[in-house]
Amino acid sequence: MAVRKDTIFERFLSPVLQLFIDRDGLEQFYRSIDWETESDRFRNPTLVYPVYYSTQNFHGVEKGYLNPRAAVSYDPITQYVLLPNETLIRQAAIATVQGKPRRILDLGCGTGSTTLLLKQAFPEAEVIGLDFSPYMLVMADYKAQQAGLNIKFIHANAEQTGLLDGSFDLVTASLLFHETPPTVSRAILQEAARLLKPGGEVLILDGSQNTLRQTEWLTQIFEEPYMQAYATGSVDAWMGAAGFGAVQTQELWWIHQITWGIKPLPGHDPESARPHPNSVRIDDSAVPDTGFPAPAFE
Numbered sequence: 001m002a003v004r005k006d007t008i009f010e011r012f013l014s015p016v017l018q019l020f021i022d023r024d025g026l027e028q029f030y031r032s033i034d035w036e037t038e039s040d041r042f043r044n045p046t047l048v049y050p051v052y053y054s055t056q057n058f059h060g061v062e063k064g065y066l067n068p069r070a071a072v073s074y075d076p077i078t079q080y081v082l083l084p085n086e087t088l089i090r091q092a093a094i095a096t097v098q099g100k101p102r103r104i105l106d107l108g109c110g111t112g113s114t115t116l117l118l119k120q121a122f123p124e125a126e127v128i129g130l131d132f133s134p135y136m137l138v139m140a141d142y143k144a145q146q147a148g149l150n151i152k153f154i155h156a157n158a159e160q161t162g163l164l165d166g167s168f169d170l171v172t173a174s175l176l177f178h179e180t181p182p183t184v185s186r187a188i189l190q191e192a193a194r195l196l197k198p199g200g201e202v203l204i205l206d207g208s209q210n211t212l213r214q215t216e217w218l219t220q221i222f223e224e225p226y227m228q229a230y231a232t233g234s235v236d237a238w239m240g241a242a243g244f245g246a247v248q249t250q251e252l253w254w255i256h257q258i259t260w261g262i263k264p265l266p267g268h269d270p271e272s273a274r275p276h277p278n279s280v281r282i283d284d285s286a287v288p289d290t291g292f293p294a295p296a297f298e
C-alpha cells in the first residue's frame with residue numbers, strides 16, 4: 001500500500017516542521033543506540049502483528065512504528081501537534097481521574113509521554129506502559145530512566161494483553177484510537193474492561209471526533225490511515241458497548257477529547273455509576289457505527 005505524498009502534511013507542514021527540528025541532533029541520537037540489541041530487552045517474539053499495524057506507514061515513516069526512526073522523530077513532532085501545549089493536554093486528561101489508582105496500565109504508550117506523567121501524578125502507583133513497537137518502548141524506557149521514574153514497559157497487543165483479569169485500577173490510552181481501526185479500538189476497550197477491577201476507571205485522550213467530523217480537512221492533514229474512520233465513530237458509544245458506566249466525553253481546546261468511564265460494580269447498572277463532575281455528555285446519537293473502515297489512503 002502506497003502512502004499519499006500529496007497530503008497537507010507532506011506538502012506544507014512537514015517542510016515547516018523540519019525548520020524547528022534539530023535533524024542533526026536526532027540523527028546523532030538515532031545512531032547512538034543499538035536499536036536491535038536494546039529492543040531485544042522488551043521484544044516478545046511470539047507476538048503476531050495484525051495487517052492494520054504492520055503494513056501501514058504512519059506520519060510518513062515507512063513501516064510505521066516498526067521502524068526505530070519513528071521512535072526518535074515521534075516526540076519532536078508531537079510537541080507541535082498537541083496544541084496549545086502537549087504537557088498541559090496530557091495533564092488535563094490525567095486530572096480527570098477520580099480515585100487514587102494503585103495499578104495503572106497505559107495502552108499504546110508509545111514513547112511514554114503520558115506514562116511518565118501518570119507516574120508523576122500517582123508516585124505510589126505501579127505504572128506499566130504497553131506497546132506493540134519494541135522501538136517505542138526503548139525510547140519510553142530511556143525517558144523514564146532519565147526522569148528517575150520506575151515504570152515497567154511491556155511489548156504486547158493492547159487487544160489481548162495476556163495480563164490478569166481485574167488487576168488494574170486505571171487503564172489509559174492516549175492518541176491510540178485515531179491510529180487503530182474502530183473494530184480494534186472497540187476490542188481494546190473490551191480488554192480494558194476485563195483488566196479493570198470493578199469500580200476501576202478508563203481514560204481515553206485523543207482527537208475530538210466532534211470537531212474532526214465537521215472539518216474533514218483536519219483528518220487529511222497527517223498520514224493517518226484510520227483517522228477518517230475514527231472521526232465518524234464515537235469513543236463514548238464504544239465505551240458504553242464495552243460495559244463502562246457514567247461515560248462522559250469532554251472537549252478540550254476544540255481539537256482534543258477526553259473520554260472517561262467506570263467499570264460498574266457487580267450487580268450495578270452501568271448507567272448508575274457516578275458521572276465525572278467536570279464532564280459534559282456528547283450527543284452521539286447521530287453517529288453511525290461504521291464497523292471496519294476502509295483505510296483513508298489506498
Ligand SMILES: C[S@@+](CC[C@H](N)C(=O)[O-])C[C@H]1O[C@@H](n2cnc3c(N)ncnc32)[C@H](O)[C@@H]1O
Nearest residue numbers: 065108109110131132133136157158159174175
Ligand atoms: C500515536 S502513538 C501514541 C503514543 C502515546 N500514547 C502518546 O500519547 O504519545 C500510538 C501508539 O500505539 C501503538 N499501538 C498501535 N496499535 C497497538 C496495539 N494494538 N497494541 C499496542 N500498541 C499499539 C503504536 O505502536 C504507537 O506507539
